[in-house]
Amino acid sequence: MSETSNTLTRLKKLHDVDAKIYRLEKKLNQYFPRKIAERQAVVDAVRAKYDAKNKELVDRQKQVDSLELDLKSREAEIEKMQVQLNTVKTNADYQAFTGKIAEAKADNSRLEEQILEIMDGLEGIRAERSAREADVKKAEEEFGKEKAELDAEAAEYREDLDEVRGTREAALADIPSEALDAYNRILAKGSGSAMAAVRGRICQGCQLEITMHDLTRILNGSELVVCRHCSHILYPEDRQQVSN
Ligand SMILES: [Zn+2]
Incomplete structure (x- = not known):
């Protein structure tokens, strides 16, 4: 056996060790992180749906709050006009005031209807949000299980990797x-x-x-x-x- 043949045989053994190391490292550095990121993306997508529903609910609630505030100030305005009504001197002024009050009251009725309509819708949105919340919980539980399985699998690969790395030193022996x-x-x-x-x-x-x-x-x-x-x-x- 020539010296070079010997060297080539030894290099080939080292190559086999390095090929195993490369394969295991690739699996650990690429496959597992990618799998976990994929599963995480599923959870994120489910959570995004919950967030959107939650935002819709919060926005509608804010809208109701602002309309109710508006309604209150309009009601105070009407009360003020009713007090002023007692002080008007002429019939024409009286007519004008009662007209304005009736108009303001009609506006408020419409506002009240609008508020009730939005509030009716809130129930449905709240129910949808609960459903999305349950989806998030389920997705998180599944992710937890899958991640634990992947982590356990990766730990086995890491052990294999340590073992193969341990043989590299011996494979280097006697290579010029x-x-x-x-x-x-x-x-x-x-x-x-x-x-x-x-x-x-x-x-x-x-x-x-x-x-x-x-x-x-x-x-x-x-x-x-x-x-x-x-x-x-x-x-x-x-x-x-x-x-x-
Ligand atoms: Zn080639």
Whole structure:
């Protein structure tokens, strides 16, 4: 077995460890946060419906309060006019005053009707708000359960990750520093992998064909060969070819 074949076999073992680490980290850093955010969005949407209904209720109640205030001041106005009515001297003034009072009273009746109409509607809105409130409670309970399940699942992945990370040190042993540097440099590019298998003459990292010359170099095992397209260190998919 040539020195380079040995190195390639060891790099491949490190690559397997790093591939597992990458997969587990991705699951922990992307899958779980995304799942939780999706579930949270469901709760938020249900709560937004409750908030809208609640705002509608508050706005209507404010409208009633303001109309009632208006009604009170108009009633005070009418009382004042009725007192003034006792002091008018002429019949014409008396007629004019009673006319104004009757008009004001009619306005108030309309205002009262308007207030009653809004208040009638309040009951329905209040009932809808209660229903939305129950929806929020239910959604929050479901979210709590789902999140607990996801957290438990993630904890298992985290344990696996710690375990695999623990094996990395051993996988580094006896890899020449030059090869390890090259490996780490490629890994640092962030694709999650520094190596790619060659199946036939196709690089499995980029699905492009490598040259016959490169394939021969890989099979000879006399040097590390890097894919000219995707820069991964290449190894024959059939590992027998390397280790024997
Ligand atoms: Zn490639």
